Amino acid sequence: MSLASGPGPGWLLFSFGMGLVSGSKCPSQCQCLVQEVTCTGMRLTEYPPDIPLNTRRLYLNDNAIMVLPAMELGLLSDLVYLDCHDNLIGELMDYTFVGVSKLIYLDLSSNNLTSISPYGFSVLGNLVHLNISNNPHLSSLNRYTFANTSSLRYLDLRNTGLQTLDHAAFQGLLTLHTLYLSGNPWRCNCSFLDFTIYLIVTHLNHPDAPNATCVAPMELAGWPIAQVGNPLRYMCITHLDQQDYLFLLLIGFCIFSAGTVAAWLTGMCAVIYQHTHRKSSETEDEDEHGQRVRVARQIFKSRADSGHDGFPQLI
Ligand SMILES: *[C@@H]1O[C@H](CO)[C@@H](O)[C@H](O)[C@H]1NC(C)=O
Numbered sequence: 001m002s003l004a005s006g007p008g009p010g011w012l013l014f015s016f017g018m019g020l021v022s023g024s025k026c027p028s029q030c031q032c033l034v035q036e037v038t039c040t041g042m043r044l045t046e047y048p049p050d051i052p053l054n055t056r057r058l059y060l061n062d063n064a065i066m067v068l069p070a071m072e073l074g075l076l077s078d079l080v081y082l083d084c085h086d087n088l089i090g091e092l093m094d095y096t097f098v099g100v101s102k103l104i105y106l107d108l109s110s111n112n113l114t115s116i117s118p119y120g121f122s123v124l125g126n127l128v129h130l131n132i133s134n135n136p137h138l139s140s141l142n143r144y145t146f147a148n149t150s151s152l153r154y155l156d157l158r159n160t161g162l163q164t165l166d167h168a169a170f171q172g173l174l175t176l177h178t179l180y181l182s183g184n185p186w187r188c189n190c191s192f193l194d195f196t197i198y199l200i201v202t203h204l205n206h207p208d209a210p211n212a213t214c215v216a217p218m219e220l221a222g223w224p225i226a227q228v229g230n231p232l233r234y235m236c237i238t239h240l241d242q243q244d245y246l247f248l249l250l251i252g253f254c255i256f257s258a259g260t261v262a263a264w265l266t267g268m269c270a271v272i273y274q275h276t277h278r279k280s281s282e283t284e285d286e287d288e289h290g291q292r293v294r295v296a297r298q299i300f301k302s303r304a305d306s307g308h309d310g311f312p313q314l315i
């Protein structure tokens with residue numbers, strides 16, 4: 001076997017070093033069938049060693065595993081199905097799933113997830129089914145969490161501590177079909193508006209829609225979030241804060257001052273125009289109707305001469 005076609009000498013050495021290349025082993029507490037390993041309910045507290053490298057389906061559910069080790073998991077490069085429900089996994093790192101990019105099904109429900117790194121799922125471009133329900137301490141999801149999981153069709157976010165979601169997090173999920181959102185303390189404030197609009201315009205399937213309700217604010221408590229888009233839009237768009245009023249006042253003042261200045265300038269222009277126009281029309285008159293003007297001037301002059309007070313008088 002040439003080195004160029006293999007996975008690389010470093011990786012092979014590393015694998016030999018870990019003693020994990022022998023595909024015939026099976027973890028002592030697990031059952032191994034063809035490309036399928038089942039370790040359900042074995043009170044495991046750690047990820048089991050010696051999982052065959054060609055495993056495609058792995059059941060680790062109903063144990064007490066606290067950490068999914070990226071290195072050991074990454075050896076299972078053919079893994080498509082990973083069930084970890086009912087464990088004690090606390091967090092997912094950027095690199096947790098970096099070696100298992102073929103995953104199609106991932107169940108992390110009923111764990112103790114408190115945080116998911118923004119790029120935790122970023123290599124899972126084939127993932128179709130993701131279940132992170134029943135992780136009550138998960139309070140937020142980053143807007144990049146689903147940026148690359150573009151094949152996702154089923155997403156279960158029930159009974160997490162999620163209070164809000166950024167609609168931008170769902171923009172890459174063009175094939176999303178079914179979304180579960182109930183059992184979460186949704187805060188239906190103005191930051192949530194875009195997500196509620198997204199729910200209205202995308203026509204996703206929400207099997208639990210009546211149970212996905214707002215807990216705050218008071219006026220919207222108990223409303224299903226799938227129906228709250230329009231009242232929320234009304235509230236958020238017509239509601240003005242103190243600073244909005246200040247802003248409006250400022251704008252008004254600007255318009256007023258601009259108007260005043262414009263009016264003043266117009267007035268000035270009119271006066272200047274009239275002034276120059278009068279002057280030029282006087283000389284023009286002289287040029288065109290020289291005689292008549294001269295006659296008028298003479299009358300004017302003679303009157304001025306004859307005036308007692310010395311001031312010229314108009315006719
Ligand atoms: C779950 O996580 C929380 C917060 O990190 C921690 O306080 C709690 O002890 C964890 N629960 C279990 C059963 O490990």
Ligand SMILES: *[C@@H]1O[C@H](CO)[C@@H](O)[C@H](O)[C@H]1NC(C)=O
Binds near residue numbers: 119122123125147148
């Ligand atoms: C998303 O996937 C693409 C290709 O699969 C990759 O190049 C990119 O780095 C991934 N993004 C992240 C944030 O990992």
Ligand SMILES: *[C@@H]1O[C@H](CO)[C@@H](O)[C@H](O)[C@H]1NC(C)=O
Binds near residue numbers: 131155
């Ligand atoms: C997600 O997991 C929970 C608990 O394990 C289960 O009840 C639920 O049916 C799962 N959701 C989906 C969409 O399979």
Ligand SMILES: *[C@@H]1O[C@H](CO)[C@@H](O)[C@H](O)[C@H]1NC(C)=O
Binds near residue numbers: 163164189190191192
């Ligand atoms: C809305 O609620 C979320 C979650 O509590 C909070 O992070 C956000 O700052 C709130 N937004 C506004 C505009 O109050």
Ligand SMILES: *[C@@H]1O[C@H](CO)[C@@H](O)[C@H](O)[C@H]1NC(C)=O
Binds near residue numbers: 182207208209210211
């Ligand atoms: C809503 O919650 C109630 C009580 O928890 C439950 O009986 C019902 O089946 C739920 N409905 C849906 C559509 O999930």
